[in-house]
Amino acid sequence: MGGAAAWRLALRxxxxxxxxxLFVGLGGRWRIDQGLPEAEVLRxxxxxxxxxxxxxxxxxxxxxxxxxxxxxxxxxxxxxxxxAVDGGGLPPGAQRLLAMARAIPxxxxxxxxxxxPGLFAQAGIATLExxxxxxxxxxxxxxxxxxxxxxxxxxxxxxxxxxxxxxxxVGPRALxxxxxxxxxxxxxxxxxxxxxxxxVGAQIFIADLVAIGMVREVxxxxxxxxxxxRTGAAFAAQLGTMQVNEEIDAYKAxxxxxxxxxxxxxxxxxxxxxxxxxxxxxxxGMLAGLLVSVxxxxxxxxxxxxxxxRALEFKQFAVGLSxxxxxxxxxxxxxxxxxxxxxxxxxxxxHAATSAVVTAILLITIAASIMTxxxxxxxx
Amino acid sequence: xxxxxxxxxGHQPQPGAAQRRTPLTPFPGEGAGGEGSPEDxxxxxxxxxxxxxxxxxxxxxxxxxxxxxxxxxxxxxxNGCGKTTLMRALVGLQRPAAGSVLYSGxxxxxxxxxxxxxxxxxxxxxxxxxxxxxxLTLAENVALPIAEYSGLPPARVDxxxxxxxxxxxxxxxxDLYPAELSGGMRKRAGLARAIALDPDILVIDEPSSGxxxxxxxxLDELIVELRDSLGTTIVVVTHELASILSIxxxxxxxxxxxRSMIATGHPQDALKNGHPKVRHFLTRGGEAPPPRLNxxxxxx
Numbered sequence: 001m002g003g004a005a006a007w008r009l010a011l012r013x014x015x016x017x018x019x020x021x022l023f024v025g026l027g028g029r030w031r032i033d034q035g036l037p038e039a040e041v042l043r044x045x046x047x048x049x050x051x052x053x054x055x056x057x058x059x060x061x062x063x064x065x066x067x068x069x070x071x072x073x074x075x076x077x078x079x080x081x082x083x084a085v086d087g088g089g090l091p092p093g094a095q096r097l098l099a100m101a102r103a104i105p106x107x108x109x110x111x112x113x114x115x116x117p118g119l120f121a122q123a124g125i126a127t128l129e130x131x132x133x134x135x136x137x138x139x140x141x142x143x144x145x146x147x148x149x150x151x152x153x154x155x156x157x158x159x160x161x162x163x164x165x166x167x168x169x170v171g172p173r174a175l176x177x178x179x180x181x182x183x184x185x186x187x188x189x190x191x192x193x194x195x196x197x198x199x200v201g202a203q204i205f206i207a208d209l210v211a212i213g214m215v216r217e218v219x220x221x222x223x224x225x226x227x228x229x230r231t232g233a234a235f236a237a238q239l240g241t242m243q244v245n246e247e248i249d250a251y252k253a254x255x256x257x258x259x260x261x262x263x264x265x266x267x268x269x270x271x272x273x274x275x276x277x278x279x280x281x282x283x284x285g286m287l288a289g290l291l292v293s294v295x296x297x298x299x300x301x302x303x304x305x306x307x308x309x310r311a312l313e314f315k316q317f318a319v320g321l322s323x324x325x326x327x328x329x330x331x332x333x334x335x336x337x338x339x340x341x342x343x344x345x346x347x348x349x350x351h352a353a354t355s356a357v358v359t360a361i362l363l364i365t366i367a368a369s370i371m372t373x374x375x376x377x378x379x380x
Numbered sequence: 381x382x383x384x385x386x387x388x389x390g391h392q393p394q395p396g397a398a399q400r401r402t403p404l405t406p407f408p409g410e411g412a413g414g415e416g417s418p419e420d421x422x423x424x425x426x427x428x429x430x431x432x433x434x435x436x437x438x439x440x441x442x443x444x445x446x447x448x449x450x451x452x453x454x455x456x457x458x459n460g461c462g463k464t465t466l467m468r469a470l471v472g473l474q475r476p477a478a479g480s481v482l483y484s485g486x487x488x489x490x491x492x493x494x495x496x497x498x499x500x501x502x503x504x505x506x507x508x509x510x511x512x513x514x515x516l517t518l519a520e521n522v523a524l525p526i527a528e529y530s531g532l533p534p535a536r537v538d539x540x541x542x543x544x545x546x547x548x549x550x551x552x553x554x555d556l557y558p559a560e561l562s563g564g565m566r567k568r569a570g571l572a573r574a575i576a577l578d579p580d581i582l583v584i585d586e587p588s589s590g591x592x593x594x595x596x597x598x599l600d601e602l603i604v605e606l607r608d609s610l611g612t613t614i615v616v617v618t619h620e621l622a623s624i625l626s627i628x629x630x631x632x633x634x635x636x637x638x639r640s641m642i643a644t645g646h647p648q649d650a651l652k653n654g655h656p657k658v659r660h661f662l663t664r665g666g667e668a669p670p671p672r673l674n675x676x677x678x679x680x
Contacts, residue, residue: 157528246511250573253471254525255500 006034008059011045020051024074027059030067039073046081053078055089068097075102140337144267147259151268156260166269170231171276177230178277179284181222182214186285189213190292203297207307210289211282215312215320219281220274221368224327227274228360232335235266236356239339240349248340258340267332274328275321282320315380323371327364334360421448423484424581424613425470430479432465439465442640443479445632447615452607454624454647455617457634458661463617464508466634467585470615471505472496483581501529504579508586510570512558518545518569519554525576544572548602563590568599575606581613582606588620596620600627621662625651633658 010025022045030036046053053074060067071090075098078085087095117125150156193209239262242248251258286308293299338356342348423446431441439462447453455463468474470481472488481488483499491499512521522541526532532540545551548568558566567587574582587603588596604627606612618624624631624647631650633643635657643655651662 242514245514246507246509247513249468249473250505250507250511250513253473253500253503253505254528255497256524256528 006031007037009037009041011042013045013050014054020049022046022050022053024053024055025059026055026057026067027061029062030060030070031062031064032066034066036066036070039070039077042074043077046077046083050081050083052084052086054086057090057094060091063091063094065097068094068101071098072101136341137337140340141333143259144263144333144336147257147264148267150260151264156264157257158261158265162261163265163268166265167273169234170227170269171273174227174230174273174277175280177226178223178281181226182219182281182284183288185218185222186210186214186288187292189218189285190289194292194297203293204299204303204307206289206293206297206299207304208311211286211308211311212316214285214289215279215282215316217320217323217368217372219285220278220320220323220327221364223274223277223281223324224331224364225361227270227277227328228331228334228357228364231270232331232356232360233353235332235335236339236342236352237349239336240342240352243340243342244344244346244349263332263336263340266336267329270328270332271325272328274331275324278320278324279317319371319375319380323368326367326371330363330367331360334363421451423447423482424449424451425453425615426482426485427470428480428482430466430469430481431477432462432469432474433477438477438639440634440639440641441478443632443634445641445644447613447630449613450607450611451630452603452614452616452627454628454631455615455634456619456624456631456647456661458619458636461634461636462639463619463634464585467505467583467615467617471503471583472500501577502580504574504577504582506567506570506574506582506584506587508589510558510563510566512566512569512573514558517555517557518550518561518572521558521569522573522576525573529577540576544576545569547575548572549598564592564595567591568595571599571602575612578610579612581615583615583617585617586620587616587618588623589618593622596622603627621664624662633661 006029008025008027010027012023012025014021014023024042055071071087071094075085075087087098090098116122147156189210190206193206194203197203197205197209239248242262248258248262251261290301290304290308293304294301335356338352338359342352425447427443427445427447430443432439433441443466455466457463465474469476475489480490483502486495486499488496488499512518513524516524519538519541522544523537526537526540527534530537542551542554545554548571550565550568550572553561553565553569558569561569567590571584571587574584582603584603587599591599600623603614603616607614616623616628628647631643631645631647632641633650633655634640635642643650643658645654647662650658654662
């Protein structure tokens with residue numbers, strides 16, 4: 001854009017026999033990239049004395065939709081004030097395009113809310129959505145349970161290859177990230193233990209703390225959270241995209257159970273692989289503990305090893321594995337539920353993936369608390 | 381079928397050619413009765429006072445029509461009038477707000493779950509975007525319904541799959557994934573999957589949208605051929621004029637303003653002396669000749 005505007009606008013009230021007509025003179029270049037006048041310039045002139053607006057485009061050299069939107073604004077303002085508009089002075093192409101834009105009257109779209117609701121309304125909407133979500137979640141839980149029962153009775157059908165693909169995706173491919181995080185968590189536990197146990201001069205019990213902590217609780221929890229972010233989100237995105245592409249409908253229309261066919265293999269894969277990863281996580285954590293104890297706190301390798309063996313009873317493994325299995329089921333449940341609930345847009349797929357992770361972590365934490373209390377009461 | 385790769389120009393007589401009609405002229409005694417089959421029509425799908433709604437928003441209501449065996453039945457109407465919603469209610473994907481859909485006299489929506497499953501298996505559906513299962517190859521897509529329900533050994537399934545793919549002009553594409561296909565190929569592959577189990581009823585959502593005219597015509601020919609040779613009843617949801625007028629032998633028009641059907645009958649009859657709104661639709665908004673599209677360029 002140069003210094004001066006390329007467009008020229010001259011307003012001239014008609015005189016003598018054309019009294020009451022406002023002549024709008026358009027000159028120069030009226031283009032989007034040349035800047036446009038503000039419509040208010042003209043609206044102020046449209047008072048009671050004006051009966052008609054006419055155009056004079058004799059000096060117009062170039063125009064595009066910049067001119068059209070300006071003129072359309074004049075048409076609208078005049079219609080509101082009951083002023084006639086004579087578009088005869090405009091270029092013929094502009095007249096035709098303006099006529100097309102007016103051909104179909106503005107539609108009243110029903111059912112669309114206008115503007116964002118207030119804070120209380122938003123809180124209410126969110127609460128109602130949550131309340132509506134509960135029966136949906138329970139319904140899905142019921143369907144999945146029935147599907148698992150069908151599996152036990154040998155009537156559930158899915159492709160074995162899907163199960164193997166999911167197992168590969170969930171298991172071996174998650175090893176690197178599970179290794180890194182478990183190692184660091186084991187290291188943190190060892191330092192934490194060393195600091196406290198130093199006070200009573202019993203640093204050898206680092207081994208107990210790390211072993212029991214990792215195998216029983218932390219291994220499962222960390223694995224659960226990693227897999228929720230990694231695989232739970234992937235499940236939701238996969239099923240959500242299938243929902244968008246009508247692939248889910250295609251299964252349903254054939255009478256193939258999407259729960260058996262899509263949810264069950266994912267559920268099984270996680271229920272098998274998360275406990276195994278939990279076990280692996282425990283060993284990596286203990287390895288980190290050993291490394292820290294030997295190099296920093298001068299505990300012998302053999303001492304640490306025997307102390308670890310003494311601390312680890314079978315029940316610690318049983319608790320860890322049971323938690324891993326439950327967390328796996330929770331992650332698959334949350335991922336598949338959110339995927340199946342997904343709407344039909346790209347945004348909805350993103351929302352499904354986010355929601356899957358949040359739901360999975362929430363469910364894992366609730367399950368962890370309940371199981372910890374129950375195991376304590378049972379003395380396990 | 382001896383010519384899976386489309387009909388040769390010379391149209392040689394084949395066994396059973398007596399009952400066959402030439403493709404794209406499926407209405408015998410044009411304008412006379414407008415019925416698809418020369419024999420007494422047998423109702424195949426009966427729709428009774430059907431209403432569909434999303435929450436409080438009524439999409440269409442008071443739909444009442446019959447699709448006879450061997451019909452190519454067109455559901456037409458402008459964008460957003462509820463054509464696809466009607467299709468979803470017909471094939472059991474969306475429970476209608478009111479009314480019933482009867483397949484050979486059996487009420488689908490009031491049937492037991494097992495009965496619904498059985499009825500669904502007699503339906504083939506081609507979704508608008510093809511809806512191919514993206515994690516499976518084309519061959520696996522077509523094979524899945526067959527393997528699931530036919531109990532045939534894998535070798536027989538493979539042969540069937542190869543034939544169905546050849547029928548839609550996709551021979552040799554067995555191992556491609558849906559993402560590797562063009563839009564037109566996806567649609568044809570979707571058709572191959574829809575006809576995998578030789579359904580009694582084939583429901584097609586927008587067969588020719590996004591296809592070039594020749595591919596669209598070939599698809600239309602295939603649809604007519606399926607009806608002629610296998611006696612499939614075909615419901616086509618479309619707003620494609622060429623398809624409506626060339627293959628349909630019965631139709632309903634869904635109006636988006638009154639939210640109901642305003643006309644039913646042979647599309648050619650509808651064009652000649654149907655409801656003004658339907659004539660308006662079928663002539664692209666005016667009597668022939670069609671509107672000129674190349675308005676001379678304005679030189680400012």
